[in-house]
Amino acid sequence: MSVQPPSPPSISPAQMTLLRIAATLAWSDGHLADEEVEVMLDQFSHLFAQSDAHRDALRAELRDYLMQNIPLGELVPRLTQTAEKELVLKLGYQVISASARTPDEALINPEEANAYQQLVTLLGLPADTVQHIEQASADPGAATLVEQLTSTLQDFIQAS
Numbered sequence: 001m002s003v004q005p006p007s008p009p010s011i012s013p014a015q016m017t018l019l020r021i022a023a024t025l026a027w028s029d030g031h032l033a034d035e036e037v038e039v040m041l042d043q044f045s046h047l048f049a050q051s052d053a054h055r056d057a058l059r060a061e062l063r064d065y066l067m068q069n070i071p072l073g074e075l076v077p078r079l080t081q082t083a084e085k086e087l088v089l090k091l092g093y094q095v096i097s098a099s100a101r102t103p104d105e106a107l108i109n110p111e112e113a114n115a116y117q118q119l120v121t122l123l124g125l126p127a128d129t130v131q132h133i134e135q136a137s138a139d140p141g142a143a144t145l146v147e148q149l150t151s152t153l154q155d156f157i158q159a160s
Contacts, residue, residue, distance in 0.1 A: 011062075022088075076122040089130065093134055096108050
């Protein structure tokens with residue numbers, strides 16, 4: 001029995017690439033909790049949906065894509081605009097600095113740090129741009145990871 005890949009989603013390829021990169025970074029520590037998936041599905045389907053009916057269908061579509069862990073080296077070359085690259089860097093920084101899984105674990109574990117450094121290298125942004133984005137994203141009073149990601153994506157979509 002062959003496994004069929006999921007149908008193409010009803011969001012744009014650029015939106016899918018952004019979502020997949022955020023998910024890949026979330027997977028970098030080898031764990032994506034069911035609760036995280038559910039919240040991401042709720043938030044992203046709300047953000048990308050054209051209507052309430054579309055939201056439910058989109059939520060189901062996106063589940064398959066969030067569960068895939070695609071290498072950054074396959075995803076980052078799909079980014080063609082500097083604004084997309086800067087957005088991905090911001091999302092990536094938010095993902096890795098969100099929280100530790102256990103109280104004894106460092107806020108950014110070695111797997112997350114490695115994935116982030118790989119992202120920085122693949123994006124090829126100037127060092128001052130990277131530093132500016134990291135400083136702007138390092139707000140200790142920031143909202144939850146998914147709220148940050150949703151807000152960042154929503155701002156980007158509205159500006160596009």
